[in-house]
Amino acid sequence: MQACRTRPVTPSHLQPGPDETLDSIGTAGVRVFQRRNGYRFTLDAVLLAHFAATESTPSPASPVLELGAGSGVVSLLLVKQFGLGPVDALELQPAVFARLTRAVALNACEARVRPVLGDLCRIREFVTGGAYGHVVSNPPFRVADAGVRSPDDERAISKSEVACDAQAVITAARYALAPGGLVSLVYPAARAAEVLGFLAQAKLHPRVLRFVHSRVDAPATRFLVQAVRDRDRGLTVRPPLVVHGEGPGGYAPEVAALMDPPLAEQAPPPNESD
Template sequence: MRLLSQDPPEDLPRRVPLKLQPEPGETLDSICSGRVQVLQRRQGYRFTLDPLLLAHFAINEGAAQRGRLMDLGTGCGIIPLVLARRLGRKDITALELRPHLFSLAERNVYLNRCEREVSLVQGDLRRVGMQFAAGSFAHVLCNPPYRTQDSGRSSVSMEKAIARHELACELQDVVRAADHLLVPRGTLFMVYPASRFGELTSVLRVHRMEPRTVRWVHPLADRPAKRVLLHAVKAGRADLTVLAPLVLHGDDEHAFTDEVNAMLM
């Protein structure tokens, strides 16, 4: 895997760590017409549609441009894998706190032969200043925990609970980390509950992040939005664009719309 400081020589033998086949209690899932394969825990954290929507939104909104890209809280590595294998993005760094998920992400990077595109770092986004210099990245993506600690019933699985509830980090931690990591006028991309959009914009502006583009995500065309995809600019000007809504399902509530299906192909 590529080190943060330098790329390996082209003739360096490929080091393959651990097992690249499912172990007991794991599944091997394929997305993007088989171009991305993902090892996941059968009972633990499993990725949802949200990170796939975020990856495509970010690319459409400028994350395809040159410059280093950071995925905060990468989990099993799904966002970097889609960016690299499906969308052709390079120079991706992914940060993950939990050792077992970091190990799973590492296996997935090698499984998909993305060692040269993706660098994995184990660490806490609340302490990014200890691992990365200020202004090290042009783009930051994050699919953070959605629920406050006291909202709803926490999952019986700690792995799921940390992914869903603000146990290991809160919204302000994510935005503060992005502020440190981004260059001036660098871009932050997030997917977040529509119900917390007001809180999200308030926290962004405290940290000099100005919302630039938003897209509401609706389960059905006649239903309220459940998610919002947001693109913010560090030290940017107030100039918000609201894109056409993204509708997940058509008349058949069990089938995705053509636009969503295109993201999954």
């Protein structure tokens, strides 16, 4: 579902710089800028956008907040491919925020996606409490002391919980959501008990849970969860989402349907892990 207009001419400032790539994702022509040798989006962003959109039935005008928007993949997919929004895209790092802002302009989504430079740990300074019907986040996955920290600050902040942790993400989501609003998250499967516990503490009641498997006979690597503020209506566990199979580009049919056929056929799939 194409929710943004088409920009016929690309100005020079919307061309990739010497240390950047311009990458396409999804079926609606979303394009984003990424550092050539920096942190790059993964398939998790596509799966999260699809999960958030298909597991909810918001009003078309229901405002959405993305916490830790990065290059803008999730926000842009939500408005261009799935018709949600408007979206406020909150990002901490100035250099990443600059690429996000350029991507919004490149995709001609200025009326649908609003980049916001700010720290989710200080969310009260940047957004109005209770203003959003849906909050989404593909947050840093690794706990701060797990493994060796990347010497590249941008990569470290994007991958590891050095600037925020899961509890901070969930606390920010709780503040931003209207009563009955939804939060959709993606995390490593090994952190399911921890994240579900934080959601319960915040009175964000899990309503849909789905585990992601690389292949049908492989253990889960990720989980997608959607929770509702203040209203416990029970939990539905969806069938497993299997990434790889016999579909275009080596994807399983459900995942292949989320990707542009040229991308699935000609380019390697996005990374599945950090």
